[in-house]
Amino acid sequence: MQIRRYEANSVQEAMARIKKELGPDAVVLSSKRLKGAGSSRVEVVAARDIQEEQVCVDIDGCRQSDVNVKTEPFQRFQQEIQELKTLVRQIQNEKPLVREFAELRQDMGALFDVLGMRHKDAGFLSQIYCKLIANGVSRSRACRLIEASKHHLPTEGALDYETTIRRFSAMIAGRFAASRSRAGSARIKVFAGPTGAGKTTTLAKLAAHYALEKKSRVGVITTDTYRIAATEQLRVYTDIIGVPLAVAPEKELFSRSVRQFSDKDVILVDTPGRSRKDQDALTKLKDTLGSEAEMETSLLLSLSSSREHLLDAAVRYEVLDYRNIVFTKTDECTRFGFIYDVLDQAEKPVLYVTTGQNVPQDIEASTPDKLAEWILS
Numbered sequence: 001m002q003i004r005r006y007e008a009n010s011v012q013e014a015m016a017r018i019k020k021e022l023g024p025d026a027v028v029l030s031s032k033r034l035k036g037a038g039s040s041r042v043e044v045v046a047a048r049d050i051q052e053e054q055v056c057v058d059i060d061g062c063r064q065s066d067v068n069v070k071t072e073p074f075q076r077f078q079q080e081i082q083e084l085k086t087l088v089r090q091i092q093n094e095k096p097l098v099r100e101f102a103e104l105r106q107d108m109g110a111l112f113d114v115l116g117m118r119h120k121d122a123g124f125l126s127q128i129y130c131k132l133i134a135n136g137v138s139r140s141r142a143c144r145l146i147e148a149s150k151h152h153l154p155t156e157g158a159l160d161y162e163t164t165i166r167r168f169s170a171m172i173a174g175r176f177a178a179s180r181s182r183a184g185s186a187r188i189k190v191f192a193g194p195t196g197a198g199k200t201t202t203l204a205k206l207a208a209h210y211a212l213e214k215k216s217r218v219g220v221i222t223t224d225t226y227r228i229a230a231t232e233q234l235r236v237y238t239d240i241i242g243v244p245l246a247v248a249p250e251k252e253l254f255s256r257s258v259r260q261f262s263d264k265d266v267i268l269v270d271t272p273g274r275s276r277k278d279q280d281a282l283t284k285l286k287d288t289l290g291s292e293a294e295m296e297t298s299l300l301l302s303l304s305s306s307r308e309h310l311l312d313a314a315v316r317y318e319v320l321d322y323r324n325i326v327f328t329k330t331d332e333c334t335r336f337g338f339i340y341d342v343l344d345q346a347e348k349p350v351l352y353v354t355t356g357q358n359v360p361q362d363i364e365a366s367t368p369d370k371l372a373e374w375i376l377s
């Protein structure tokens, strides 16, 4: 038996050398990841039986002894099993890394919990921290809010719970209010957002609001010819409301439509819903919209989506330079804490929230107080 030790960057690399040097009959005796210096090196110990084995075999039903045969097929089989075992071990070796990240995240969470709850109960801050977490605010942001609240609240124990939570709510609302100036005042209002966020429905609600309640002159443009029947869906709404619709999937057509609606007080623009990961589609949309003066883009985010989805969309749509946010499908949402995370990251005001599928009634202007109340509710 010939035994050799191999050091390599990966098990595959070691196996290739073993096969080359010891031949296909070599078997792996052990393998392990080496500690220290980068820890990416592996050690594999392999062996090869250099004796041809003397075995007894049956030939044509008669027992023959001392027949000198190679046990190659068996050894190959054994070797393949060893290789498989090595691979399984390797995969298992990678698991601790994933586990380590999960544990690290848990530890961070625990650390934030300790920080967020280290206040004496008399200050109610630990109760508020738990409330924020329960509502879906991330631990790190909840912790930062608690720290910031110390500048807004008197020393612990000086206020009752109701007053403390009211002050805390006012502090959150104050943060949202900071970004609100002139939001929503532009004449051309573009509605963008991930697929199915509620762009067309929200646009229809606002078209009715401007045309029927405010008696404004309204024009609607859609750049959405991507989805089959997208234009038809919007045409049904514009026909009922009695406002003109222009279809403009390209830059030239878009600026021509804007000129065509030069007599309108408000121009509402619908855009195609594409995966938030389709960056090319967003770049194309940006090109189509051009840089019209008096234009303001709203990012529509459905609260039936996950926090990760919304945070990701808020970043990816930056390419459109959106100026405000509309939260849709609030009626489908039970915990509102994660809107704090989204707004803290995006630093954009919320113009409207939509509360159902009914056109035109299920839409409300959003206020910082209302949002703060939701986050703490």
Ligand SMILES: Nc1nc2c(ncn2[C@@H]2O[C@H](COP(=O)(O)OP(=O)(O)OP(=O)(O)O)[C@@H](O)[C@H]2O)c(=O)[nH]1
Pocket (backbone or CB within 6 Å): 193, 194, 195, 196, 197, 198, 199, 200, 201, 202, 224, 227, 230, 271, 272, 273, 274, 328, 329, 330, 331, 332, 354, 355, 356, 357, 362
């Ligand atoms: N529950 C609820 N449903 C809504 C709301 N707003 C829109 N919807 C529904 O969401 C679905 C998608 O709405 P659309 O307006 O077509 O969404 P969109 O963003 O234009 O979709 P795409 O153009 O395909 O990207 C429809 O069934 C709407 O009725 C809301 O506030 N609450």
Ligand SMILES: [Mg+2]
Pocket (backbone or CB within 6 Å): 199, 200, 201, 224, 230, 270, 271, 272, 273
């Ligand atoms: Mg649509």
